[in-house]
Every structure is written in C-alpha cells, then in structure tokens.
Amino acid sequence: MRKILIILSVLFICSCEKKQDKNPTVSTDNLKRSNERTDATQDVLSTEVALKKTNDEVLQAMKVGYYDIFANYIHPQKGVRFSMYAFINKDEDKHFSREELEKYLPSKTIFTWGSRDGSGEIYKATLKKYLQNWVFKKDFTKAEYSFNSFLAGGNSLNNLKEMYPNTNFTENYIAGSEKSEGMDWNALRFVFEEFNGKYYIVAVVNDEWTI
Numbered sequence: 701m702r703k704i705l706i707i708l709s710v711l712f713i714c715s716c717e718k719k720q721d722k723n724p725t726v727s728t729d730n731l732k733r734s735n736e737r738t739d740a741t742q743d744v745l746s747t748e749v750a751l752k753k754t755n756d757e758v759l760q761a762m763k764v765g766y767y768d769i770f771a772n773y774i775h776p777q778k779g780v781r782f783s784m785y786a787f788i789n790k791d792e793d794k795h796f797s798r799e800e801l802e803k804y805l806p807s808k809t810i811f812t813w814g815s816r817d818g819s820g821e822i823y824k825a826t827l828k829k830y831l832q833n834w835v836f837k838k839d840f841t842k843a844e845y846s847f848n849s850f851l852a853g854g855n856s857l858n859n860l861k862e863m864y865p866n867t868n869f870t871e872n873y874i875a876g877s878e879k880s881e882g883m884d885w886n887a888l889r890f891v892f893e894e895f896n897g898k899y900y901i902v903a904v905v906n907d908e909w910t911i
Contacts, residue, residue, distance in 0.1 A: 755870040774798040775900035786858040786907040817910040843872035852887035856910040
C-alpha cells in the first residue's frame with residue numbers, strides 16, 4: 701500500500717511539472733507578439749514626432765527669413781516643388797534642387813509661379829519674395845497643426861495624396877475670420893519623403909479658398 705502511494709505521488713508531481721512547462725511557452729509567445737505591435741506603433745509615433753519637430757523648425761526659420769535652414773530639409777535627390785494652391789501640377793509648378801534654391805535666393809531673377817485664382821493674373825516674383833509673400837503669407841507658427849490629415853477644405857481639387865502616395869505630410873491651418881464668413885482661411889503643407897533614414901521635404905503646398 702505504501703509503495704502504491706509513493707508511485708501515485710510521483711505521477712502527480714510529474715503531471716504538475718508538465719502543466720507548468722506549457723504555461724511559460726504561451727506567455728513568451730504572447731509577449732513577443734505584444735512587442736512586435738509596440739515596435740510598429742512606436743515607429744509611427746517616432747515619425748510623427750520627428751516631422752512635427754521639423755515642421756515647427758521650418759516654420760520658425762521662414763518666419764525670420766532663415767531660408768538656409770529650410771534648404772537643409774530639401775530632398776537631396778528629388779528637390780522641392782512649390783504649389784500655389786491645393787491642386788499640384790508637376791508640369792507647371794516650380795521645382796528647385798537644394799543647390800538651385802540656394803543659388804536663386806539672393807538673386808533678383810523673376811519666376812512665373814502660376815495664375816492667381818479668380819483674376820487669372822500671372823504671379824511673378826523672385827524666389828525670396830515668393831517665400832515671404834506667398835508661402836508664408838500668414839504667421840503659420842500660430843496655426844493649428846495636423847499630421848497626415850486635412851483641416852482645410854475648400855472648393856479646389858486637392859490631389860496631394862494622388863501626386864505623392866505613400867508619403868507623410870503636415871498641415872498648418874489658420875481659420876478664416878467671422879468678417880469674411882471664414883473664407884479667408886489659409887493652409888501650408890509640407891510633404892515629406894524618407895531618404896537614407898531621414899525625412900526631407902519634396903513639396904510645399906499652399907491652400908486657400910478659391911472661386
């Protein structure tokens with residue numbers, strides 16, 4: 701009888717050990733999957749934080765006219781494109797490499813940037829004047845910020861996502877006044893692409909109410 705009790709005790713202990721061995725395996729698998737989801741989320745958050753920082757630095761630089769800082773963020777291979785309105789036209793919008801932008805900033809060369817909405821008047825200005833009077837026509841350092849989403853919305857075609865798919869963009873939005881029934885709103889967007897582990901600006905897009 702005593703031998704039988706000993707044998708039953710040994711079998712019970714072995715059974716418990718096997719059950720305990722299974723639990724750590726399941727726990728480890730769950731932990732691994734959890735870490736994978738966290739890493740993916742962290743990548744998205746890191747990108748958003750980095751581009752918010754870049755967005756703010758570029759706005760501050762433009763506000764005080766430090767365009768050399770803006771030039772540092774221009775894509776090394778693709779350069780930067782300027783669009784007067786939400787509709788991006790790669791055949792007509794002005795495009796500069798970083799070297800070209802640095803070359804023309806101090807010059808008095810007049811560029812044709814496009815047609816003003818409503819009047820159809822051709823907008824001509826030096827590169828510096830365009831940055832001062834059109835790109836930064838309002839103090840966007842005080843604007844409402846958004847990441848990969850549009851706060852502004854007018855009656856003009858917004859083709860940013862079609863022209864630059866699989867990219868990230870920031871928007872700086874200034875709401876319109878009550879006096880103008882909100883129609884004098886403005887928005888400034890920066891489109892970013894990654895290159896060698898860093899994000900660079902490939903497009904600068906202004907937006908406002910159009911007729």
